[in-house]
Amino acid sequence: MIVFAIGLVLLGMYFFLIRFYHRSWKRVPAFSIEAIDDFFPSEKISVIVPARNEEEVIELCIQSLLQQSYPKELLEIIIADDHSTDGTAEIVRRYQEQGVQLLSLKNQATGVRPVRTAYKKMAITAAIRQSSGSLVITTDADCTFPEDWVKTVAAFHQYSKAVFIVSPVRMRPDSTVLSVFQSMDFTILQGITAASVYVRFHKMCNGANLAYEKTAFWGVSGFDNIDHIASGDDMLLMEKIADKYPDGIAYLHSTEAMVETRPVATWKDFFNQRIRWASKTRIYKDKRLTWVMALIYLVNLGLFILLTGSVFQLNRLLFFVVGLIIKVLIEWRFVKEVSTYFNLSGWMKWFPVFQPLHIVYTVVAGFLGLIGRYEWKGRRVR
Missing domain, CATH: 1.10.357 (Tetracycline Repressor; domain 2)
Known part of the structure; x- marks a missing residue:
C-alpha cells in the first residue's frame, strides 16, 4: 500500500x-530578423567546430557554413582538429583557400590542464584563443545549418543583449528504429531546454548550437575547474556563465537558427552518448x-x-x-x-x-x- x-x-x-x-x-516567443528594423551586420563572429575523426561528415558541415548569408568579412570558421587519425584534416585543408581555418591540436598549448578527459574543451579553448570574433558560436562536425543561421544569431544577440545564447537543434531521423527513437528522445529534451531556459527554471543547453561572448568565456576563466570530465563544454560552461551573468542567458526560438544533427549509427554509440550526458549529473x-x-x-x-x-x-x-x-x-x-x-x-x-x-x-x-x-x-x- x-x-x-x-x-x-x-x-x-x-x-x-x-x-x-x-x-x-507555449510562452517562448518566436524570433525573426524582421523583429529588428535597423539590424545591420557589424559584429565579427567566430564559428568553432571541434572535430575528431569526422571525415564522413565534416565536408558537408563546411559546405553548409560557407553558404551562410552573413557577410564573409565578418565570419570566421575554425575547425579544431582533435588528434584525428582519419582524413578529417585533409578534407579541411581543401577549404582553406575559401577562408576555413584548420587548427590542429597536436603540439598545441591549449590553456586547459592536460587531463585525460578534457579533449573537446581543449579544442574549443585553443580555437577561442586563435579566434578574432567577439561572439563565439560552437557547433558539431555532424551538423548542417540554414543559410541565415549565423545572421539570426547575430541579430538576436544585438536584440537580447545576452552573453550566452541557447538555440534549437533538430535531429533528422532516417527510417531505422534507432534513429527515430533517438530523434524523439532528443526532441523532448529540446522542448524542455527551451521551456526551462526561457522561464529561468533551470539551466539546459546543447553544444551543437551555442553562442557566447568571448569576454564572458574568459570572464569565467573558460573551462577551468570543469576540465576533469569529458563532457560539459555546454551545460557546465552555461552554469559558470550564469553564475557571473545571471541575466545574460537567453533562448533563441527560431527555425532560422535551428541546426540539424545526425543520429548515432549504433545502439552502442547511443548508450555511450547518453551515459556521457548522464555523467555530468553528479557535478551540476x-x-x-x-x-x-x-x-x-x-x-x-x-x-x-x-x-x-x-x-x-x-x-x-x-x-x-x-x-x-x-x-x-x-x-x-x-x-x-x-x-x-x-x-x-x-x-x-x-x-x-x-x-x-x-x-x-x-x-x-x-x-x-x-x-x-x-x-x-x-x-x-x-
Whole structure:
C-alpha cells in the first residue's frame, strides 16, 4: 500500500512537472530578423567546430557554413582538429583557400590542464584563443545549418543583449528504429531546454548550437575547474556563465537558427552518448535540475521495477501497463507540440511504442553515467 501511494505521488509530481514545461514552452516567443528594423551586420563572429575523426561528415558541415548569408568579412570558421587519425584534416585543408581555418591540436598549448578527459574543451579553448570574433558560436562536425543561421544569431544577440545564447537543434531521423527513437528522445529534451531556459527554471543547453561572448568565456576563466570530465563544454560552461551573468542567458526560438544533427549509427554509440550526458549529473550545481532529473529517474525506475518484476509476478504487468498509459497521457500534448515545431510530428505514432525501451534506457544509462566509464571518439574516459 505504501509503495502504491509513493507511486501515485511520483506520478502526480511528474504530471505537474510536464504541465509546467508545456505551459512554459507555449510562452517562448518566436524570433525573426524582421523583429529588428535597423539590424545591420557589424559584429565579427567566430564559428568553432571541434572535430575528431569526422571525415564522413565534416565536408558537408563546411559546405553548409560557407553558404551562410552573413557577410564573409565578418565570419570566421575554425575547425579544431582533435588528434584525428582519419582524413578529417585533409578534407579541411581543401577549404582553406575559401577562408576555413584548420587548427590542429597536436603540439598545441591549449590553456586547459592536460587531463585525460578534457579533449573537446581543449579544442574549443585553443580555437577561442586563435579566434578574432567577439561572439563565439560552437557547433558539431555532424551538423548542417540554414543559410541565415549565423545572421539570426547575430541579430538576436544585438536584440537580447545576452552573453550566452541557447538555440534549437533538430535531429533528422532516417527510417531505422534507432534513429527515430533517438530523434524523439532528443526532441523532448529540446522542448524542455527551451521551456526551462526561457522561464529561468533551470539551466539546459546543447553544444551543437551555442553562442557566447568571448569576454564572458574568459570572464569565467573558460573551462577551468570543469576540465576533469569529458563532457560539459555546454551545460557546465552555461552554469559558470550564469553564475557571473545571471541575466545574460537567453533562448533563441527560431527555425532560422535551428541546426540539424545526425543520429548515432549504433545502439552502442547511443548508450555511450547518453551515459556521457548522464555523467555530468553528479557535478551540476543547479539543484532544480538535479531534482527534476531525480524525479524523472524515479518515475522511470518505478516502471522499470514493475516491468522486470512481472517476470516473477504476472500481476505486476498490469500495474506496469496502467503506469505506462498514465505516463504517455501525461507527456502526449507536450511532446506532440514540440515534435510539430521540430517537424517530427509524423513519428508521433511510435511514441507509445517506444515507451518501454525509453524506460529501460533511462534507468540503465542514468545509473552507468554515475558510476561507469564510457567510450567517446575512440577514447575510454569517465
